[in-house]
Amino acid sequence: MKLKISIIFPLLAVTLLLFGCQSEVNSPDRNDLLNDQLSYETVDSDLALMKDGGMPLDNAAGVFSIGWNEMFRPFIDSTEVKGMAFAVAFGERPTDLPHFRKFGLDMGDIFINYPGNQVEMYKHNHPSRGVAYSLFERPFGHHESENLLEYIPNTEYQFEVTGSENFTPITITLTSPAALINITIPDFGQIINPAEDLTINWEGGKEGKVGIRLMPDFRDRRGHHGGPGGMHGGPGPDQNPPMHRVIFIILDTNTGTYTFSSEQIQELLNGIPANGLRAEVSQMDFGQVEHENGTLSTAMRNGNSVMMRIQE
Numbered sequence: 064m065k066l067k068i069s070i071i072f073p074l075l076a077v078t079l080l081l082f083g084c085q086s087e088v089n090s091p092d093r094n095d096l097l098n099d100q101l102s103y104e105t106v107d108s109d110l111a112l113m114k115d116g117g118m119p120l121d122n123a124a125g126v127f128s129i130g131w132n133e134m135f136r137p138f139i140d141s142t143e144v145k146g147m148a149f150a151v152a153f154g155e156r157p158t159d160l161p162h163f164r165k166f167g168l169d170m171g172d173i174f175i176n177y178p179g180n181q182v183e184m185y186k187h188n189h190p191s192r193g194v195a196y197s198l199f200e201r202p203f204g205h206h207e208s209e210n211l212l213e214y215i216p217n218t219e220y221q222f223e224v225t226g227s228e229n230f231t232p233i234t235i236t237l238t239s240p241a242a243l244i245n246i247t248i249p250d251f252g253q254i255i256n257p258a259e260d261l262t263i264n265w266e267g268g269k270e271g272k273v274g275i276r277l278m279p280d281f282r283d284r285r286g287h288h289g290g291p292g293g294m295h296g297g298p299g300p301d302q303n304p305p306m307h308r309v310i311f312i313i314l315d316t317n318t319g320t321y322t323f324s325s326e327q328i329q330e331l332l333n334g335i336p337a338n339g340l341r342a343e344v345s346q347m348d349f350g351q352v353e354h355e356n357g358t359l360s361t362a363m364r365n366g367n368s369v370m371m372r373i374q375e
Contacts, residue, residue, distance in 0.1 A: 103160065103163060107160040109128065110163055113349075123360040124152060124354060125354070126359070126362070127222050127360075127362070128363075130146070130366075148198040151195045152356060154167065156193075163195070166193035167194040170225075172225045174222075175221065182198065184197060184198055218239045220363075222234065222237075231355050237363045243267050245367050246344055249369060249371055257329055257374070259325055260323065261277075261340075263323070265320070265367065267365075268365065269317065272315060272346070273344060280340060280341045281336070308335065310331060337373065342371070344366055346364065347363075348364070350362075
């Protein structure tokens with residue numbers, strides 16, 4: 064059953080990719096103020112997306128999230144599994160962001176532990192937004208390594224929080240899905256007719272709610288190596304969709320399929336010079352953990368996307 068069908072404003076988090084894992088502690092560098100700014104906006108966007116997906120964010124004392132290949136991330140086609148994570152605990156003082164609405168508390172250091180690995184999260188500190196923790200790749204984060212957070216099926220990933228005077232230590236455990244979501248139909252770069260219905264099929268993920276997003280895309284026609292004819296080339300100068308042209312749907316169950324009507328597609332494309340469509344499927348598995356500060360919300364997320372060319 065569909066919970067929600069709407070055309071919404073896309074959010075700031077675009078092309079935040081985080082890769083693989085390392086078997087030793089990774090110590091992030093701490094020098095790029097611009098990356099700090101973008102990281103806070105990225106966390107704010109993620110919080111908005113999770114609230115829209117059903118997380119009880121307004122009453123949460125904090126949020127801890129891990130995800131791979133999420134629907135709001137991959138704007139470049141790739142077979143690599145891309146991981147990311149963030150954590151924040153809310154204080155009382157308001158901030159200038161709509162969803163990261165309360166000043167972030169210092170939680171000490173945070174590590175993500177999983178079999179044979181320990182990864183240190185980068186600790187951001189902002190004068191008016193407080194402290195936030197992230198594993199985001201540059202330019203929205205501080206990591207250049209290709210190996211930071213590996214996906215292992217059905218595996219426990221632990222946030223190890225060392226604590227501070229404002230936040231007592233805690234260990235939070237999330238379990239990865241048995242299989243990541245993978246879109247099987249249509250193929251990447253497939254030519255579609257906007258006058259016909261569009262069916263998206265996928266496999267993997269857990270039982271439960273699934274989010275689906277469809278939006279126009281504006282790309283040049285270069286291939287992977289700059290040649291003509293591919294949708295795999297780098298994005299053109301105006302690759303982001305107009306701010307009101309995104310269809311976001313939430314399904315109650317992981318059905319493995321959803322069909323957009325031709326009317327929806329034509330409304331999406333009407334009056335804009337799009338040469339492609341992007342469909343994205345994602346799952347957000349929410350949970351809650353009790354702490355002295357209140358209820359902490361958790362999310363284990365994964366997703367996949369596919370780009371299609373529009374028939375001319």
